[in-house]
Amino acid sequence: xxxxxxxxxxxxxxxxxxxxxxxxxxxxxxxxxxxxxxxxxxxxxxxxxxxxxxxxxxxxxxxxxxxxxxxxxxxxxxxxxxxxxxxxxxxxxxxxxxxxxxxxxxxxxxxxxxxxxxxxxxxxxxxxxxxxxxxxxxxxxxxxxxxxxxxxxxxxxxxxxxxxxxxxxxxxxxxxxxxxxxxxxxxxxxxxxxxxxxxxxxxxxxxxxxxxxxxxxxxxxxxxxxxxxxxxxxxxxxxxxxxxxxxxxxxxxxxxxxxxxxxxxxxxxxxxxxxxxxxxxxxxxxxxxxxxxxxxxxxxxxxxxxxxxxxxxxxxxxxxxxxxxxxxxxxxxxxxxxxxxxxxxxxxxxxxxxxxxxxxxxxxxxxxxxxxxxxxxxxxxxxxxxxxxxxxxxxxx
Numbered sequence: 001x002x003x004x005x006x007x008x009x010x011x012x013x014x015x016x017x018x019x020x021x022x023x024x025x026x027x028x029x030x031x032x033x034x035x036x037x038x039x040x041x042x043x044x045x046x047x048x049x050x051x052x053x054x055x056x057x058x059x060x061x062x063x064x065x066x067x068x069x070x071x072x073x074x075x076x077x078x079x080x081x082x083x084x085x086x087x088x089x090x091x092x093x094x095x096x097x098x099x100x101x102x103x104x105x106x107x108x109x110x111x112x113x114x115x116x117x118x119x120x121x122x123x124x125x126x127x128x129x130x131x132x133x134x135x136x137x138x139x140x141x142x143x144x145x146x147x148x149x150x151x152x153x154x155x156x157x158x159x160x161x162x163x164x165x166x167x168x169x170x171x172x173x174x175x176x177x178x179x180x181x182x183x184x185x186x187x188x189x190x191x192x193x194x195x196x197x198x199x200x201x202x203x204x205x206x207x208x209x210x211x212x213x214x215x216x217x218x219x220x221x222x223x224x225x226x227x228x229x230x231x232x233x234x235x236x237x238x239x240x241x242x243x244x245x246x247x248x249x250x251x252x253x254x255x256x257x258x259x260x261x262x263x264x265x266x267x268x269x270x271x272x273x274x275x276x277x278x279x280x281x282x283x284x285x286x287x288x289x290x291x292x293x294x295x296x297x298x299x300x301x302x303x304x305x306x307x308x309x310x311x312x313x314x315x316x317x318x319x320x321x322x323x324x325x326x327x328x329x330x331x332x333x334x335x336x337x338x339x340x341x342x343x344x345x346x347x348x349x350x351x352x353x354x355x356x357x358x359x360x361x362x363x364x365x366x367x368x369x370x371x372x373x374x375x376x377x378x379x380x381x382x383x384x385x386x387x388x389x390x391x392x393x394x395x396x397x
Contacts (some may be wrong), residue, residue, distance in 0.1 A: 002162040006113075008036045009358045011087040013072060013104065014094035015039040016046040018308040019148075022347035023093060026060065028054040028064055030386075035358065039069035040083055074100045077107070091116045091354045096193050097124040105132055112139035114357050118350060120150035123192055126204035129368045130211050137367040142374050146352045148346035149249035152371055153388075155323045156380050157336040158248050158264065159372045160390050161325040162257055169328040170261035175248075176269035176324070177240065178234060179341050181309075181317025212253070219261045220252040226311040232333070233322060237267035251372040259327065267366070269322070280336065294329065314340040322393065333394035343371060345388065352382045 006375050012018040012027065016039075024039060031037060039047050055065040055084055070086070072079040084090055084107035094100050097119040109132040109360035118319040119125060125145045138201060146152070150211040154175050161173055194201060224239040252258035283371060309317075317340035325332045338345045356362070360378045371379055 004088060006088045008038045008068070008087045010035065010037040010061060010089045010091060010354050011070060011083055012037065012354075013083065013090060013092040016041050016043060016050055017093055019343055019350075021050055022343055023091065024050060024054060025057070026347050027075070027354075028058050028061065030101040031355065031358065035355075038070050038087075040070040040072045042071065044069065044071060054101045068219040071231065074103060077103050078110065080104050080107040081111070084108045086115045087113055089114040089116065089124050089354050089357050091350060093118055093350070095119060095121075097121050098127075098193055098197075102131075108140050109136040109139060109143060109303075112141050112327040114142045114144070116144050116350060116353055116357070118148040118150070118346060119145050120243045122203045122246050123194065123197060123201040124370075125243060125246065126201075129205070129208050131150050133211070133368040140366045142357070142365055143368040144353070144371060144374055145368070146243055146247050147350045147371060149341040149349070151244040151382070152349040152353070152379075153319065153336045154244040154266065154337075155247050155251055155370055155372045157321050157323050157334065157378075157390070158384070159251070159257070159376060160336070160380055161323045161332060161334045162259075162394070164332045164334065164392060165325050165327040165330060167257060167259050168328075169259060170263075171259040171325065171327040172263045173242075173323055173325040174237075174265040174267065176230065176235065176267050176322045177236075177319070178269045178321075179317075179319040181319075181342055182312070182342050215253050218256070218258075220249055220258065220289055221263045222246070222249045223263060223265045225265060230324075232324060233269060233286040235269040235271060235275055236386040238270060240266050240268050247370055248372075250368075251370045254369060254373045273280065309340075314344045316339065317344075319345070331394075332392060335389070335391050335393045336390045348386055348388070349383065352386055353379060356382055380385050 012020065012024055027037060036171045039050060041047050051067050051069065058064055070083055079391065080103050090104065090108055090113055092104055097117060098121050100119060101119065101124060105115055105128050128143060128145065132143060157175060158173050165171055222245040225237050227236060229261045230237050245264055248264045252262045319341040320337040322334065323334045353375065355377045356375045362375060362378060365374050380390055
């Protein structure tokens, strides 16, 4: 979309929440001169206070003191349409997205506006595809979900792994996740919602499969094998029922770079078998409690949106994702790693995704796409420069 067509390059919606404010802080320090961006939310007073903090933190950027503020509310579709029509790119941190996200996706698809979010809700991603993909293709909008720790390290990590494997033969990649730190309130609430809506999620997945075309002459699969020892890494694998393999699958469906026959598996990596057993029991108990309304509401109140760990706590957090890839008799071990996954790095990934869409030369895409398909190598380069590490741990043999 031509920059002159819209008043703003980027609008950040939900800017006064905890992760939204971290994203605003990142943009304040890294947006190039001349980028036209604005903050949006429902509370004008909180937006004003955030703008004042940003300006005080960056006295060398006087334009921040005049950063535009837009009033918008998820319960007011007209305000969302106004935001969408004024921007090239709308970034939202307002979740859970099943509850609050739909109207903004609809507004962006209709207006031809690029849309980025942080959802980890598989049902929301599937319903968005069914409802808005065709309209977004017609309008030219790029609808890109899961632009934080869900699911950038995996989506781009697989793409990075493919650089080191032949592309004209069947390809197999397994991802193994380790992390230390507190997950966000948004992730927690999204997980509770997903656990309590398993039947609805299956229905949404079936509806998407019916609407989504298969790639001509190619096969794409996601597998979930049971717990087992992975001797190459010295860990136990545990299947992760997250949105991440769904995002990787979507990328593989849309791109020939994933070869004629692509298979992906997604796992947590744990050091001890006892951890596997304990985690399984804990998740089972959580799933049971989340099915009942009163206990689900009690669980939801255990972690409040808008709050998060201190900067000192975030500095101690980390993540590491390792990928075992094989193709044509060659194997490679790659790694994506960084700092605090739930907040600091998530805000960085989201902000850099927006800057990438706004500023970089990218392939022509439209509809519901992924970070790997819409931004790919350009976003890998950006995140690498921003301190998220992509590396080959063991070269192909």
